[in-house]
Amino acid sequence: MGQLVTEKDRARGGTTRRIYEALKAQILAGTYGPKDRLPSTRALAAELGVSRTTVTAAYEQLLSEGFLESRQGAPSRVALLHEQQPARPLDEGTPSGAVSLPATPVRLSRFGATLAEGPVWAPPQSDALVADFRYGDLSAADFPAEAWRRAVNAALRRRQPRLAYDDPGGSAHLRTALQAYLWRARGLRCEPQQIVIVNGSQQGLDLAARVLVDPGDRVAVEDPGYVMARRVFAAAGAEVVPIAVDEEGLRTEALAGLDAVRLAYVTPSHQFPLGSVLSARRRQELLSWSGRTGAYVIEDDYDGEYRYDIRPIPPLQTMAHAENVLYLGTISKSLSPMLRLGYLVVPPPLYPAFAAAKQLVDRHSPSLDQEALAEMIASGAYERHIRRSRRSNGRRRTALLAALKAELGDQVTISGADAGLHVVVWFDRLGKAEEGPLIARARAAGIGLYPVSPLYAACEAGHRPDRAGIVMGYASLDVTEIGKGVAALARVLRG
Numbered sequence: 001m002g003q004l005v006t007e008k009d010r011a012r013g014g015t016t017r018r019i020y021e022a023l024k025a026q027i028l029a030g031t032y033g034p035k036d037r038l039p040s041t042r043a044l045a046a047e048l049g050v051s052r053t054t055v056t057a058a059y060e061q062l063l064s065e066g067f068l069e070s071r072q073g074a075p076s077r078v079a080l081l082h083e084q085q086p087a088r089p090l091d092e093g094t095p096s097g098a099v100s101l102p103a104t105p106v107r108l109s110r111f112g113a114t115l116a117e118g119p120v121w122a123p124p125q126s127d128a129l130v131a132d133f134r135y136g137d138l139s140a141a142d143f144p145a146e147a148w149r150r151a152v153n154a155a156l157r158r159r160q161p162r163l164a165y166d167d168p169g170g171s172a173h174l175r176t177a178l179q180a181y182l183w184r185a186r187g188l189r190c191e192p193q194q195i196v197i198v199n200g201s202q203q204g205l206d207l208a209a210r211v212l213v214d215p216g217d218r219v220a221v222e223d224p225g226y227v228m229a230r231r232v233f234a235a236a237g238a239e240v241v242p243i244a245v246d247e248e249g250l251r252t253e254a255l256a257g258l259d260a261v262r263l264a265y266v267t268p269s270h271q272f273p274l275g276s277v278l279s280a281r282r283r284q285e286l287l288s289w290s291g292r293t294g295a296y297v298i299e300d301d302y303d304g305e306y307r308y309d310i311r312p313i314p315p316l317q318t319m320a321h322a323e324n325v326l327y328l329g330t331i332s333k334s335l336s337p338m339l340r341l342g343y344l345v346v347p348p349p350l351y352p353a354f355a356a357a358k359q360l361v362d363r364h365s366p367s368l369d370q371e372a373l374a375e376m377i378a379s380g381a382y383e384r385h386i387r388r389s390r391r392s393n394g395r396r397r398t399a400l401l402a403a404l405k406a407e408l409g410d411q412v413t414i415s416g417a418d419a420g421l422h423v424v425v426w427f428d429r430l431g432k433a434e435e436g437p438l439i440a441r442a443r444a445a446g447i448g449l450y451p452v453s454p455l456y457a458a459c460e461a462g463h464r465p466d467r468a469g470i471v472m473g474y475a476s477l478d479v480t481e482i483g484k485g486v487a488a489l490a491r492v493l494r495g
Contacts, residue, residue, distance in 0.1 A: 015050055019058040027067050027078055034080040038068070110215075114235045125448065126476070131485025132448030135273075135422040135473030136337065142389055142475075143336055147381040148372065155371035166367050168359035169351070170197025170343070174374035178343055181377050185386075186304060187314045188327065190345045196354045197365045199340040201302060201330040205229055207344070207361070208263070208326060209236035211353045212296055217262035222250055224455035224464070226272050226300070229265050238262070242457035245271055249278030252285040264290070265298045269313040272302065273424055273455055273471050275416020277313055287316065290324045297325045303333040305386050307419040308394050323347055331373065333421060333475075334386055341369055393421055399479040400472065403486035411493065421475040424452055427493075430468035438468055441492050447485050 026032050038044075041059060045052040059076055062068045069079045108116060126132035169175070175192035182188040198204040205228070213219060215237025221230055223242030234240050241261065243254045249271050255261065264286070268278035278286070290297050299316045307313070317327045330342035346354050358364065376382040401417060404425065413426040430438060435451050442449045452469035474482060 015048075016054050016057045016061075019044075019048070019050075019055060020061050023058065023062060024065075024067055027062075027081070032078045034078055036078045038076045038078070040075060110237060111235050115231070118231050128446075129443075129448045130446035130488055131477060131481045133470075133472040133474065133485060134448055134450060134476070135471050136332075137473060137476035138333070138336060138421075139392075139476050139478070141478075142392055144376075144381065144385045144388075147376060147385060151372040151375035151379070151381065152368065154375045155368055158371070166364045167355075168196075168364045169193075169355040170195060170365065171367060171370040171374060174370045174377075175343075177374045177377040181382070182329075182345070185383070186301070186312065187318050188345065189318070190327075191348070194345050194348055194351060196344045196346060196351070196358055197370055198342045198344060198358065199362070199365050200332055200337070201300060201328050201342045202228060202232070203340075203361070204328045204330075204342050204344045205232045205265075205298070205300075207354055207357050208296075208298055209233050209238070210361075211350070211357050212263055213238045214262075218258065218260055220255060220258065220261050220264040221457075222266060222271060223457045224273060224452065225265075226267070226302075227455060229300070230457070233263075233265070240457075244463045245274060245276060247276050248282055249276045250282060250286065252282045252289065255286070255289050261293065261295050263296045263298065265300065266316075267300045267302065268316055269301055269304045270307075270416070270419045272300075273416065273422065273452060275418065275420060275424065277419075278316075283316060283319060287319060287321045287325070291321050295324065298328055299325055300328045302328075302330060303420045304329075305334050306390055306393060306421055308390070308397060309418055312419075317345065326350070334389065335373075335382070339369055339373075341365060341373055393475050395479060396474045396477065396482060397423075399482045400474045400486070403483050407486050407490035408493070422471055422473040425470050425472055426465060427468040427470075432464070432466055432468055435468035435470075438492070439470070441495070442489060445488050445492050447488050447492070449489070 023032075023038070032038065038059070039047070041052050041055045045055045048055070059068065063070055063076070066079055067081070068076045070076045124132065124134060124137070126134070126137075172192065174197060175195040178195055179190060179192050182190065196204075196207070198207060209232050213233060213236050217238050218241050219233040219238040220241045220243050221233070222245050224245070225242075230240050230242075241258060243264075244251050249268060250264075250266050255264065266278065266286070268283065268286075270277065286297060289295070297316065301315055304312045304315070315325075315327055316322055317325045324347065326347070327345040328342065329345075331339060332342070344354065373382070376385075397417065400423065401414065404412060404414060411427065411429055413428055415424045415426070417423045427434075427438070432453065435453055439449045439451055449470045449472070452471055453464070455471070456464045477485070
């Protein structure tokens with residue numbers, strides 16, 4: 001016990017807590033066995049060089065938690081605990097007072113085990129870079145802070161008579177506003193009772209996996225495609241079937257040869273990441289397949305607002321025979337990924353199950369944020385912001401394409417530049433094995449680049465081009481940063 005508290009510990013304070021934790025660990029490890037006497041508070045205080053009051057407080061905490069038992073006038077003794085291990089000597093080389101608890105196996109559900117195998121979110125390193133081309137990020141300067149503040153204030157002024165849980169499907173105010181917005185912006189007709197407000201598109205995918213997919217069901221996904229979609233279906237126990245994409249989008253003829261596919265996940269308006277648009281012929285083939293097999297189609301319209309040459313491509317759900325299509329939208333690309341709001345437009349028969357699933361997961365999305373977004377849409381501020389963002393990102397896109405042409409010329413091929421907030425850059429003179437080294441060298445030069453390879457399913461890599469490729473997002477950078485970043489990339493390639 002003499003080394004239980006060091007001089008450094010005393011200088012930092014919190015001595016009572018450290019005495020309590022050390023004694024508790026020793027009791028659980030069996031260093032102090034059942035009915036063993038602990039040193040008196042006076043003796044331990046003298047040994048550690050602390051006040052008796054400090055030690056007494058630690059003992060009282062252990063007594064209140066049932067680790068100790070005490071009688072008036074008798075010394076404190078260790079209580080009989082179910083989790084106690086037999087008394088054993090400390091390992092050689094282990095400092096006095098340190099405890100090495102036996103390792104216990106980690107037991108996870110199949111869901112947990114599937115998730116544990118995947119990558120964990122890592123914080124961005126943009127502040128340390130000359131230019132970070134990470135896709136999915138937006139510029140903080142584009143966020144309409146004043147319009148959002150007014151919308152939040154307006155929502156707060158509509159005070160409710162009581163604070164209570166809300167409709168799991170979402171605020172009636174927001175669903176009505178979204179119904180009108182989707183008709184104006186995307187030509188999509190629906191009823192408010194078909195809309196489920198979710199915490200971003202990721203929760204929309206999670207709810208779809210819970211409601212529509214059983215373990216062992218087959219789910220078709222684009223390849224390359226959105227990794228988080230693949231992971232959510234795999235975690236639900238589905239067999240994820242990658243389907244190749246080309247310049248016309250998902251190769252729908254591959255669906256005809258698959259048996260018992262329960263669901264297909266697609267990004268038809270701007271395929272992620274390659275940027276192709278699902279052709280009219282393949283749209284009809286996809287819907288025909290869905291109607292014939294009864295499979296559902298999730299249409300992820302993650303950045304449909306950003307098209308720079310023509311009007312946004314109409315959603316699948318606007319077409320005939322789209323009864324099995326679920327439309328998934330988000331404000332993560334139009335407003336902010338930090339505001340976790342998205343929406344599902346589901347076929348009417350599915351609404352009760354989705355609303356019940358949403359209630360079970362988290363009751364409902366934050367009411368204040370929903371009301372503020374509804375206020376922005378109803379006032380026209382949201383669409384004015386989108387028009388400004390489209391112009392700003394159009395300038396960034398133009399700057400990126402011009403810089404790539406000027407600095408790299410015929411060394412690269414660019415895909416997906418007609419819409420969205422990112423492009424895919426293929427390096428025609430570098431094999432795909434050089435993708436990792438290129439990214440590492442760029443990082444050392446202060447440039448954040450992100451490979452295309454992880455977006456391909458590992459088991460279906462035969463159609464992946466044998467070239468190094470990167471996904472370059474530009475929505476978080478200004479024009480000057482884009483130019484500096486591409487120039488630095490050119491220097492890396494020359495080196």
